[in-house]
Amino acid sequence: QSALTQPASVSGSPGQSITISCTGTSSDVGGYNYVSWYQQHPGKAPKLMIYEVSNRPSGVSNRFSGSKSGNTASLTISGLQAEDEADYYCSSYTSSSTLPYVFGTGTKVTVL
């Protein structure tokens, strides 16, 4: 079971929208609606931004949205703000009994 594939970096200007992809297989992303997204600022713990593909926890801005098509999930950040600059990780439940949860490789978001 390998890590889910994310682009290493994505950038955008304030106010723009960006999308981060997370590609897996039919054994993880494509097989279950249990995909989550986390934001992590340097030196801080990860923060849950999206769960079960498109659900936002209470308190998370509606500028963050999630979707899935086939084996690829996506996180879209609209109205990009300076504080959105961080690392983002996707995560999925898997069919593997030896690794039931897998994270993505991580994406560094830079606000230009």
Add this chain to the structure above:
Amino acid sequence: QVQLVQSGAEVKKPGASVKVSCKASGYTFTSYDMHWVRLSPGQGLEWMGIIYPSGGSTSYAQRFQGRVAMTRDTSTSTVYMDLSSLRSEDTAVYYCARGLSLAAHDYWGQGTLVTVSS
């Protein structure tokens, strides 16, 4: 409010063991599973395992099988992660994280830096 408070940073020699604690408060301890996740320097997040506080059952990622043990103390609402036979590649920040839904962790500890160095 929900809080997960972890023990402090550790420095260990190769071959040694480390035990990290995670004390939960603000919710019913036995109602939510607890995961351990680590972040290695220059690497991404890595899921290590899960413990179900109600019964104490565990499930570990295969790559840690035989080296990791997760336990809990319901009297103090604390979970523990014990990692043995440490090597330099185990240098990382270790997090406990409460399970909300499959693959979703809604509250995280502050992280514990474990440094393995001779």
